[in-house]
Amino acid sequence: MVSVTEQYDLFPYPERDPADERHRLIAGSPSHPLEMDHFLWSGHRDWSKPLRALFAGGGTGDGLIQLATLLQSADRPYEITYVDLSRAARRIAEARAEMRGLTGISFVTGSLLEAGSLGVFDYIDCCGVLHHLPDPAAGFAALRDALAEGGGMGFMVYAPYGRSGVYPLQEAFNSLFSGLPPEERLKRGREVLGRLSDGHPFRTNPNLGDHLQSDAGFYDLLLHGQDRSFSVSELLAVMDDTGWDLVSFTTPALYDLARFASVPEGMPVETQWALAEKLNGAIRTHVGYAVCKGGPRRPASGRDLSSVPHLKGVKPGPLAQAVANGRALPVVQGALRTEITLPAGAATIIAAIDGRRSLAEVAQAARVDPIAFGAVWSRLEAALVPWGLLLYSGLSR
Numbered sequence: 001m002v003s004v005t006e007q008y009d010l011f012p013y014p015e016r017d018p019a020d021e022r023h024r025l026i027a028g029s030p031s032h033p034l035e036m037d038h039f040l041w042s043g044h045r046d047w048s049k050p051l052r053a054l055f056a057g058g059g060t061g062d063g064l065i066q067l068a069t070l071l072q073s074a075d076r077p078y079e080i081t082y083v084d085l086s087r088a089a090r091r092i093a094e095a096r097a098e099m100r101g102l103t104g105i106s107f108v109t110g111s112l113l114e115a116g117s118l119g120v121f122d123y124i125d126c127c128g129v130l131h132h133l134p135d136p137a138a139g140f141a142a143l144r145d146a147l148a149e150g151g152g153m154g155f156m157v158y159a160p161y162g163r164s165g166v167y168p169l170q171e172a173f174n175s176l177f178s179g180l181p182p183e184e185r186l187k188r189g190r191e192v193l194g195r196l197s198d199g200h201p202f203r204t205n206p207n208l209g210d211h212l213q214s215d216a217g218f219y220d221l222l223l224h225g226q227d228r229s230f231s232v233s234e235l236l237a238v239m240d241d242t243g244w245d246l247v248s249f250t251t252p253a254l255y256d257l258a259r260f261a262s263v264p265e266g267m268p269v270e271t272q273w274a275l276a277e278k279l280n281g282a283i284r285t286h287v288g289y290a291v292c293k294g295g296p297r298r299p300a301s302g303r304d305l306s307s308v309p310h311l312k313g314v315k316p317g318p319l320a321q322a323v324a325n326g327r328a329l330p331v332v333q334g335a336l337r338t339e340i341t342l343p344a345g346a347a348t349i350i351a352a353i354d355g356r357r358s359l360a361e362v363a364q365a366a367r368v369d370p371i372a373f374g375a376v377w378s379r380l381e382a383a384l385v386p387w388g389l390l391l392y393s394g395l396s397r
Helices: 004-010 018-022 033-040 062-073 087-100 112-118 136-145 166-176 182-193 215-222 232-241 269-280 316-324 344-351 359-366 370-387
Strands: 051-056 078-084 105-109 121-127 147-158 244-249 285-292 309-311 329-333 336-340 390-392
Touching: 004 087, 004 182, 018 087, 033 062, 033 147, 033 244, 033 285, 033 390, 051 062, 051 112, 051 136, 062 078, 062 087, 062 121, 078 087, 078 112, 087 105, 112 136, 121 136, 136 147, 136 232, 166 182, 166 215, 182 215, 232 244, 232 269, 232 285, 316 329, 316 344, 336 370, 344 359, 344 370, 359 370, 370 390
Parallel strands: 051 078, 051 121, 078 105, 121 147
Antiparallel strands: 147 285, 244 285, 309 390, 329 336
């Protein structure tokens, strides 16, 4: 069998060219500072204090580059440690950081299972790694031991239903190509994939595309020798066993059972999430934020008028114009497409959001009296927060 380290040394993933840092920043979840603040610190982290962050299995560096770039642009102090088993992936991440002139990053070749030896951290990113460990629970536990009091983790693990068709192919390919070198496995895998029937679950799954992007994407998706997925129930169970509490998924709307069916009275929210995952059927990954068990925290909300709202993925001006003209906001989440209708009276409020004004200051700038503002804002929040489009953070204050 090709080891995980061998695979990522030969096919660093995701495939990245450091030269591309000259003209684009790859942004996403987790590890966007606005999102981190919203979910982990109720939107009120003191960003004048250095953020100690660990990228556990940092790969070619997407999350690392995003966080360091945004904090450096906001002139906020940070100390970041990157650790990964793959020297090839590390070299790419280092080159990307150098291309952007990022400082304050320590690069380590090693295992996330040794995270506790690297220090204690206010924030840990573990994206796309835990599901590749021989014992994922050991990874969750090791990261828990490296978390500072009051800190939190952003994570991504694979989900089963949106990856329909992947695991039968992985099993077949690993049996067929046992003992072959990685390059030959890749060649033969592509040949076999081309012979699949149109009715194969992999062929009919519109949620998958890594195999079309690069050799690294194909190998990671279909030829990986150590890969498992977690249903919502399985994820919550391993987190509970290893000392974690889930704060929230980054897009709660995807796990909202009420979008699909009437929710039975008294049904636990965890059961609702698990059923919604099955009814959704298109969730490829679970992305969320977690904290140490026993220290419950809730995401930020507009109940605190000192909170600073941010729109993520949409610009206030164009959105305000669209709302004023009665147009709905299209939302695309993978294969899922929906529309959000916002109240027409929200246009002036949306236009006043600049990432620096608090809610109280937004109301003043929009010239809306407090009672009317509260009514409209509660509707805005209810519509946008579940889709990850509205976050609270004082990062830019």
